[in-house]
Amino acid sequence: MNYFKGHAGSWPSISPMSAPDERPSEDARKSKPSRVDEARRVIEGYANDLREIIKQLRRLD
Structure with a gap:
């Protein structure tokens, strides 16, 4: 049985995590x-x- 029939390739794209924001200045x-x-x-x-x-x-x- 193919439970994923028709869903091949339809996974959402995942982008890499963005760099954390820099700490606020003094x-x-x-x-x-x-x-x-x-x-x-x-x-x-x-x-x-x-x-x-x-x-x-x-x-x-």
Whole structure:
């Protein structure tokens, strides 16, 4: 029995693997902050805003 009847030569062509991309340069990595740095910046901004709100609320007393 020929299970592959009519499929001979119809296999998809396989291209060789491409070379891996080069690692980003130091400048490229420094231009975009890491996720931890970005989260820290957002949290610090939030904390500063809360401090300002607390100061304003204390003035109302």
